[in-house]
Amino acid sequence: MDMPTLAVWKFASCDGCQLTLLDCEDELLAIAGRVKIARFTEASSEILPGPYDVSLVEGSITTADDAERIRRVREMSRTLVTIGACASAGGVQALRNFADVEEFTSVVYARPDYISTLATSTPIAAHVDVDFELHGCPIDRRQLLEVITALLVGRKPNIPAHSVCFECKQRGNVCVVAAHGTPCLGPVTHAGCGALCPAHHRGCYGCFGPMETPNAAAQVGLLRATGMAEADIVRAFRTFNAGAPAFIELSQVARPHERRSE
Amino acid sequence: MTGTATPAPRLIDIDGLPALFEALRGRGYTVVGPTVRDGAIVVAELASAAELPFGWGVETEAGRYRLRERSDTAAFGHSAGPQSWKTVLHPARAKLWSADRVTGSAGTSIVETGAAEPPRYALLGVRPCDVRAIGILDQVLTGGRHADPVYRGRRDGAFVIAVECTEPGATCFCTSMGGGPGADSGFDLALTELTDGGDHRFVVRTGTAAGAGVLADVPSRAADEATVRHAATAVAEAAGHMGRTMPTQGLPRLLADSRESPHWDDVASRCLTCGNCTMVCPTCFCTTTEDVTDLTGDHAERWRVWDSCFALDFSYLHGGSVRTSGQSRYRQWITHKLGTWHDQFGSSGCVGCGRCIAWCPAGIDITQEVSTLASMLEQAAADEDKP
Incomplete structure (x- = not known):
């Protein structure tokens, strides 16, 4: 039997998620022994023609060309998995969705007229059908291995969509909210990182995007109770997963123009 | 644990704790108990008595936990922390088995590996509420026809040292639930910590022959009647200092009758469905299984992992989750x-x-939600009675 083929695609992104595949150092040879890596330009300039059994898609759609290209990727991919916050939620570049992109380009570029871009940054699923979304900014190495392994044997990946709090408690972290009053997005954030930040006494930054059933009002109440200003609460939800509908809702529950009274 | 005639209480001085650790370790136990880490008193493996949280207390409120320095050197002057003994006896992750596909001259076969030999823990500093919680886990996990092998192995090997409670916290309500700050069963040894007059000592009672054996290896003296009475009084007085009260009258009926209560909307508006309550609960026992394969497909493992009824997947049947709303x-x-x-x-x-x-x-x-449910039902009944 031929080995299944794997292709890696890049859209608007920083490449950090696809590099996670190279970070699988100990397992990389095992992956290469089970999968034909047919297209992965971060690793090799050799590109084998499609169609491909599995496509890992990184990045968001920010140009008209990319909106066309993702359709072709979909057509030549049996299974399409998005990797990371850009591909799954629009990435940090989705901040443009709340602003005027022409104003941005006029400030950033010497020749804004060279820039051809869409007014929004949107996730892959807004354009084509996606078979599985792997969250994170960047994605977690173990979770990437789990998805590839599960696809190889045809089982469902073990990627729970519950809160980061599960991982904190399973790991034995002391809750930074209850014990220290530290602002933390853990209760509304998708598990997957292994509760990395709280393990180092920091609040969760929400890199993995919204958990399955986030309660926006309750989370904003929690952040207010830690003394966070409204504008800071808005900013907390407008980072890597700014375009995730649940995080948009969270940022809208807070009142950005209200300053802390004290 | 087999009961014996109750021997008279003994006294251990604070200097006797290292000998207690030695006696436990000499019997093959790993000592697990309270220690300060990351701004809380957690349950962890202890290398020596010096790691106990001497001089630390805690202040708790709804959604809040803070360490505070005590005016004395008490090691057990704190109410429940973020972990319970569930983390030791019913661990968050446990491998149930692994299997390897081995291809040899006789073809392909599956070789299974069972669970490892269970560790033997001495649980030091188990509060009476947690002694009861362990009793409940015993019933749940070993009381039926199919005992849980991971729990049973760890539980059978465990040595329980209860420490009675003399300072309940603001979130404590054990007396409402039929318990209390004193321990009367479910332990191998029970200590009551006394620090008055700068004299740091423990009144020790034995609950089992194993407990008596350990105590025999620790320097101790007969406890005088006044000290025993003093300790008993401190424990008895603690019963009056619970920070919370649970209205328990007809509780199962109340909850059954509250099935359609509008109050669930109110709770859900505040509830993050994050699962923390179930994870810290000393009796929440639910787990899920994860089947793990490696890249070759020749090695598989089944792991059991804590789950929570607050996760959508918990009630997932074909086609979707049964309990989707908060x-x-x-x-x-x-x-x-x-x-x-x-x-x-x-x-x-x-x-x-x-x-x-x-x-x-x-x-x-939880005590406030029950109170609200109760008063709402009462109000509804009163409204119905009106002409």
């Missing part, structure tokens, strides 16, 4: 804990340790 998930948790647990296991699932109150990031208070 309302239904909170209702499920509290109704099982305080109501249907009686039908299933013959007791309440709550021991009144208060962990779910202190460690809820939204500060949801």
Whole structure:
């Protein structure tokens, strides 16, 4: 039997998620022994023609060309998995969705007229059908291995969509909210990182995007109770997963123009 | 544990604790007990008595837990922390088995590997509420026809040293749940810590022959009657200092009658469905299984992992989850804990340790929710009686 083929695609992104595949150092040879890596330009300039059994898609759609290209990727991919916050939620570049992109380009570029871009940054699923979304900014190495392994044997990946709090408690972290009053997005954030930040006494930054059933009002109440200003609460939800509908809702529950009274 | 005629209480001085550790270690136990880490008193493996949280107390409130320095050197002057003994006896992750596909001359076969030899823990500093919680886990996990092998192995090997409670916290309500600050069974040794007059000592009672054996290896002296009475009084007085009260009258009925209560909407507006309450609860026992394969497909493992009724996947059947709303998930948790647990296991699932109150990031208070449900039902009944 031929080995299944794997292709890696890049859209608007920083490449950090696809590099996670190279970070699988100990397992990389095992992956290469089970999968034909047919297209992965971060690793090799050799590109084998499609169609491909599995496509890992990184990045968001920010140009008209990319909106066309993702359709072709979909057509030549049996299974399409998005990797990371850009591909799954629009990435940090989705901040443009709340602003005027022409104003941005006029400030950033010497020749804004060279820039051809869409007014929004949107996730892959807004354009084509996606078979599985792997969250994170960047994605977690173990979770990437789990998805590839599960696809190889045809089982469902073990990627729970519950809160980061599960991982904190399973790991034995002391809750930074209850014990220290530290602002933390853990209760509304998708598990997957292994509760990395709280393990180092920091609040969760929400890199993995919204958990399955986030309660926006309750989370904003929690952040207010830690003394966070409204504008800071808005900013907390407008980072890597700014375009995730649940995080948009969270940022809208807070009142950005209200300053802390004290 | 086999009961014996109760020997007279003994006294161990604070200097005797290292000998207690030695006696336990000499019997092959790993000592697990309270220690300060990351701004809380956690349960962890202890290398020596010096790691106990001497001089540390805690202040708890709904959604809040803070360490505070005590005016004395008490090692057990704190109420429940973020972990319970569940983390030791019913661990968050446990490998149930692994299997390898081995291809040899006789073809392909599956070689299974069972669980490893269970570790033997001495649990030092188990509060009476947590002694009861362990009793409830015993009933749930080993009381039926199919005992849980991981729990049974760890439980059978465990040595329990209870420490009675003389300072309940603001989120404590063990007396409401039929317990109390004193320990009368379920332990190998029971200590009561005294620090008055700068004399740091423990009144020790033995609960089992194993306990008596350990105590024999620790320097101790007969406890005089005044000290025993003094310790008993401190424990008895603690019963009057519970920070919370649970209205337990007809609780299972109350929850059954509250099935359609509008109050679930109110709780759900505050509930993050984050699962913290179930994770810190000393009796919440639910798990899920994860089947793990490696890249070659020749090695598989089955792991058991803590789960929570607050996760969507918990009630996932073909086609979707049964309990999708926050309302239904909170209702499920509290109704099982305080109501249907009686039908299933013959007791309440709550021991009144208060962990779910202190460690809820939204500060949801189970005693307050029950009070509200009760008054709403009363009000509804009163309204119905009006002509």
